[in-house]
Structures are given as C-alpha cells and as structure tokens.
C-alpha cells in the first residue's frame with residue numbers, strides 16, 4: 001500500500017472552530033449559484049423591509065415629538081363681544097388659568113402683538129387699528145401633570161363669553177393617525193418580506209433535497225433520523241437567510257446612519273424653520289433592523305425545516 | 317502499515333444478547349410487474365456468525381442485502397430484524413435498527429464533500445454524539461484500517477482500495493451487531509482482497525456477525541467453515557460449510 005503521508009491536510013476554516021453558526025455545512029452539499037441568488041433576493045427584501053420600518057419609526061417618533069410640543073402649549077382666544085371691555089375679560093381668563101394646577105405660565109399677547117401676528121394677512125398695524133381683533137393668551141402646560149383640558153376649556157368659556165381654548169387636539173389626532181398608518185404599512189411590508197423569504201426557502205430546500213437525494217439516503221442508512229437531516233438543511237438555510245439579512249439590513253442601516261449624520265448637521269436650519277423636534281434615525285431604528293435580520297434568519301430556518309419534514313417521506 | 321499491528325489494537329466489543337439478528341420466512345420479491353427476483357427465501361443469521369452470500373451475477377445478492385437493510389420491502393413473506401417484525405416498523409424503529417447494522421456498499425457511497433475522518437465519524441455524529449467523545453476512537457479505527465495518514469483528505473484523493481477501507485471503517489465505527497458488505501473485494505487486487513477479508517474476520521472475532529455478498533469463489537475458499545448462502549434460480553440454498 002502506498003504511503004501518502006506527504007499529502008497536505010486540507011486547511012480548516014479557523015472561524016468555524018469559534019462560532020458554530022459558521023461551521024461548514026457537514027451534510028448539505030449546496031449549489032453555490034442557487035445559494036448566491038437566494039442571498040441576493042433575501043438581501044434586497046430585507047433592505048426594503050428595513051427601510052420601510054425606518055420610515056415608520058421616523059414618522060412615529062417625529063409625530064410623537066410634535067405631539068409633545070403641541071401639548072405643552074395651548075392658546076385661549078378671546079373674540080371681542082360688542083361693547084364688553086375685553087381687558088377685563090382677559091384678566092378674568094388669566095386668573096382662571098393661573099389658578100389651575102398644571103399650568104406653568106400664562107402670557108397675554110397685547111393688542112399690538114396680536115395685530116402684529118395678523119399683519120401678514122391683514123396689512124400694516126395702522127390699517128387694522130379700528131378692527132375688533134381677537135386676543136390671544138398663550139398657556140404653557142406642565143407636561144408632568146397636565147390639567148384636564150376639557151374642564152379648563154369649559155371653565156374659561158363659562159366665565160368669559162367669547163373665550164375658547166384650543167389644545168390643538170385635531171392636529172395631534174391627525175398626526176397620530178398618520179403615524180399609525182405608516183406603522184401598518186411597514187408591518188405589512190415586513191410580513192410580505194418574511195412570506196416571500198419563506199417561499200423562496202421552500203423552493204430552494206426542495207431543490208437542495210432533490211440534489212442531495214443520494215446523501216440523504218446514505219444518511220438514513222447509517223442511522224440518521226429525519227430530525228438530524230432536517231437540522232442540517234435548517235442550519236444551512238438559516239445561515240443563508242442571516243447572510244442575506246445582514247447584507248440587506250446592513251445596507252439599510254448604513255443609509256439610515258448617513259441620513260442621521262446629514263440630518264444632525266442641518267438641524268439648526270430645521271429649527272430656524274420651526275421644525276424642531278424632527279426625529280433622526282436612532283438606536284431604536286438600529287434595533288428594529290437587527291430584529292428584521294434575525295426574523296429573516298428564523299423564518300428561513302423554519303421554512304427549510306418544515307419543507308424537509310414534508311418532503312422527506314416522498315424521497316425514501 | 318501491516319495487519320498484525322492492526323489486529324493488536326482491535327477494540328473488543330461488549331457482550332451481545334443472543335437471538336437471531338435476521339430471519340427471512342418465505343420471502344418473495346418482485347421488481348415492478350415481472351417475475352419474482354427472489355422466491356421463497358428463508359434463512360436466519362445468528363449473532364457473531366460469519367457467512368458468505370454468493371451466486372452468479374444478477375442472481376439477487378444485492379437485492380437480498382437491500383431487503384435486510386430495509387431499502388426494499390418484500391412483496392411477500394416475513395422479515396424480522398433483531399427479533400422485530402419489520403412490517404410493523406415505524407420511522408423511529410427503522411432508525412434504531414439501522415444503528416445496529418453497518419453497511420459496506422458496493423459503490424462505497426462515501427460523501428464526496430467530507431474528509432475520510434468525517435465520513436467515518438458520520439454514524440456517530442448522526443446519533444448526536446459530541447465530536448470530543450469520539451475523536452480518538454475514530455482516529456484509532458482509521459489507523460487500524462491503514463488510513464491514518466489520509467484522515468483529512470476527501471474521497472476524490474483516495475484509491476479504490478482506500479475508499480473500500482474507509483467505507484468498511486464507517487460501517488464498523490458504531491460497533492454494529494451485524495455487518496452487510498456487498499462485493500467488498502470487487503474493486504481490488506487479490507492481495508488487498510485477502511487483507512480486507514482478514515479485517516472482516518477480525519471484526520467477527522470481536523463480536524460482529526458478518527454477511528459478505530460475493531461471487532468470488534477463491535475469496536470464500538480462504539475462510540474454512542464459513543456458511544454459504546447460495547442464490548441460484550431465484551432461490552436460496554444454504555451450505556453449512558463445515559464439510
């Protein structure tokens with residue numbers, strides 16, 4: 001017998017000794033072309049899902065910041081009531097407001113300031129001097145213990161005719177509806193991506209099983225049960241799913257980070273335009289993307305496992 | 317690497333329970349719709365026995381082995397393995413029966429993408445054993461069959477005889493009660509055939525019942541007293557071999 005001890009031993013991939021996930025698939029002889037195509041498809045879908053999730057989260061956190069801003073200040077408007085002395089009404093209204101717990105400060109806009117606010121629409125102050133101009137009271141709310149807005153509004157309106165309290169409720173409600181809608185859209189996108197991933201994996205697993213028919217047969221003969229064989233396929237496809245997910249999710253994360261950097265450098269500009277409180281991609285968004293990647297891997301593994309169990313009887 | 321060295325390091329097997337390993341009663345097998353390939357086959361294999369299955373090419377030796385390894389179901393008759401009627405077998409039962417037998421396929425059936433070591437260790441691995449618990453055991457066995465230096469190459473690099481020994485080592489590694497070998501000397505020269513036969517004899521001495529399918533008469537003549545199951549004309553005749 002020839003002694004062939006001179007033959008070099010095949011080097012083992014060092015990482016495989018550290019991380020079980022990266023261990024060489026022991027059983028599944030995979031088709032590298034199919035695997036690459038699958039990784040690409042999963043990467044693209046994960047990217048889209050992560051971007052949608054990013055957009056939803058952006059909307060949600062931006063709107064919730066706006067809601068906080070809006071809720072921290074309400075306005076009381078007094079419409080002039082014929083000959084009633086409006087200054088007395090203003091004093092009465094401010095007294096009620098100041099006497100309410102949860103109101104941190106009250107600022108009355110003078111007649112001049114109120115006119116100034118209307119100037120862009122009505123022209124110079126002198127022209128509107130004679131007009132009955134509604135007066136405004138800006139009320140700062142302590143966000144930690146906000147007063148009952150409905151009761152406060154009623155109290156003001158009852159004791160001061162022509163006074164009304166605007167707590168921006170319509171706006172807040174509309175904003176939260178928009179953010180809910182975005183959330184729904186992004187969840188649907190996620191469900192679609194996971195479904196498509198699952199389907200792609202089902203077909204890939206079937207193909208791989210047909211290609212590995214001989215190997216599966218040998219494994220059965222040497223005492224492997226279906227569970228062992230299913231685990232081999234599951235591991236192979238879970239790793240593919242996670243690789244695709246990492247590529248697509250990673251690309252999405254990089255884009256979100258770029259937006260974050262671009263966004264924070266222009267925050268001053270946004271503030272000047274009164275858009276302060278714009279949410280930037282934050283750690284929650286990163287966490288959501290990582291979650292999407294993990295989910296894709298899980299779905300890929302499970303889809304593969306289930307397919308093996310459903311197909312293996314027909315192979316034997 | 318000589319066989320003497322091999323024999324001295326042979327592992328000894330645990331005590332085997334008595335009782336037939338294989339029993340065929342009036343087994344018939346027909347492929348498709350034609351005539352029966354095997355008719356009224358009845359025989360039994362005792363623990364720790366040594367026998368040849370012989371007959372001209374095409375008489376059904378491989379078919380009979382495939383019936384034993386549960387790759388085929390008989391068209392009629394009864395097959396019992398390790399005392400169990402195989403017609404009642406579920407998947408788990410089948411798996412546990414297969415873990416008690418080792419198979420040497422005529423075409424080896426080594427997995428091409430695994431190394432010699434990984435191929436030979438596979439029966440232990442699929443039983444869920446940790447590699448640390450069998451690494452030394454497998455290395456020892458590979459040395460025993462003279463493949464110690466070829467542990468980390470894939471089958472593509474191995475010669476026919478080396479593949480043959482790797483497949484024998486794989487069949488043996490889980491210390492089966494029954495070993496089925498289909499033409500295990502079909503692809504090798506006579507001197508290697510003799511060496512391989514001595515491997516089987518050693519395995520038998522350590523407690524494994526052996527069934528070797530072969531049409532090589534000179535091979536069988538090397539083992540005095542081995543029972544012969546002879547296939548001819550679709551039927552099985554038993555020659556006790558003690559005469």
Ligand SMILES: Nc1ncnc2c1ncn2[C@@H]1O[C@H](COP(=O)(O)OP(=O)(O)O)[C@@H](O)[C@H]1O
Pocket residue numbers: 347348353371372373374375376377378379380
């Ligand atoms: N899968 C099969 N389908 C149909 N006929 C088969 C099949 N396998 C074997 N045969 C036939 O059964 C007979 C016995 O074959 P086989 O068991 O391989 O014989 P041996 O191993 O003794 O050479 C042959 O006539 C062969 O043609």
Ligand SMILES: [Mg+2]
Pocket residue numbers: 377378379422498
């Ligand atoms: Mg044959």
